[in-house]
Amino acid sequence: MTPNQNLKAAREELILKSRPFSKVECDFGASKGKFLSESASLNPTVFFAGIEGISDRVKRGNKKIERLGIPNAALWRGWGKESLDELIPDGFLDTLHVSFPDPWPKRRHWFRRLVNVSFLEVAVTKLKPDGVLRLQTDHLGYFAAMKEQLLLHGGWLETSWEDELQRPVTEFETIFRAKGDPIGRIAVKRC
Numbered sequence: 001m002t003p004n005q006n007l008k009a010a011r012e013e014l015i016l017k018s019r020p021f022s023k024v025e026c027d028f029g030a031s032k033g034k035f036l037s038e039s040a041s042l043n044p045t046v047f048f049a050g051i052e053g054i055s056d057r058v059k060r061g062n063k064k065i066e067r068l069g070i071p072n073a074a075l076w077r078g079w080g081k082e083s084l085d086e087l088i089p090d091g092f093l094d095t096l097h098v099s100f101p102d103p104w105p106k107r108r109h110w111f112r113r114l115v116n117v118s119f120l121e122v123a124v125t126k127l128k129p130d131g132v133l134r135l136q137t138d139h140l141g142y143f144a145a146m147k148e149q150l151l152l153h154g155g156w157l158e159t160s161w162e163d164e165l166q167r168p169v170t171e172f173e174t175i176f177r178a179k180g181d182p183i184g185r186i187a188v189k190r191c
């Protein structure tokens with residue numbers, strides 16, 4: 001795994017790029033940025049920042065964003081909650097998306113799952129006071145675990161999944177929908 005790019009420098013870039021826009025959202029584990037670029041086109045007053053662990057996906061996503069001339073989206077290469085912490089200033093995000101994170105279905109691998117109390121501890125510092133965390137997964141066991149972790153961390157209140165923005169389907173959602181897999185989704189904010 002290549003080390004995280006210098007995300008503290010990238011943070012300055014994010015602040016500059018997002019300044020003209022009224023809201024900022026982050027898609028964590030953004031893959032090649034399908035959800036990011038489509039969200040940006042559908043919601044031109046919002047800036048969409050993506051974090052993705054695999055460099056090639058980041059490069060492909062940013063190339064597409066550049067080719068399409070989308071001013072309100074960009075991807076950065078980063079791994080784990082540390083990258084969220086380094087890239088995103090505190091109290092900066094209106095919304096944080098985690099869509100279809102790797103489910104690590106075997107019990108002995110559960111420690112690798114992204115959404116846990118220590119991820120939530122970082123997430124809460126990055127959200128504005130009324131910011132929303134949106135989680136979705138096709139793995140219902142992981143979905144139950146996500147809800148347990150939210151309870152364990154505490155102070156989260158479920159809110160409506162539908163909001164005022166247009167929400168395209170993600171790359172992996174398309175695959176799971178085609179297979180007819182059930183999808184667990186929850187939007188929460190601080191209470």
Ligand SMILES: C[S@@+](CC[C@H](N)C(=O)[O-])C[C@H]1O[C@@H](n2cnc3c(N)ncnc32)[C@H](O)[C@@H]1O
Pocket residue numbers: 028029030031032051052053054057078079080081098099100101102114170171172173
């Ligand atoms: C199953 S894919 C889902 C992609 C996208 N969110 C979607 O819904 O189409 C998970 C993505 O998260 C990235 N990823 C997994 N663990 C990560 C981590 N700890 N830090 C950053 N990216 C991660 C993977 O490289 C992959 O692109």
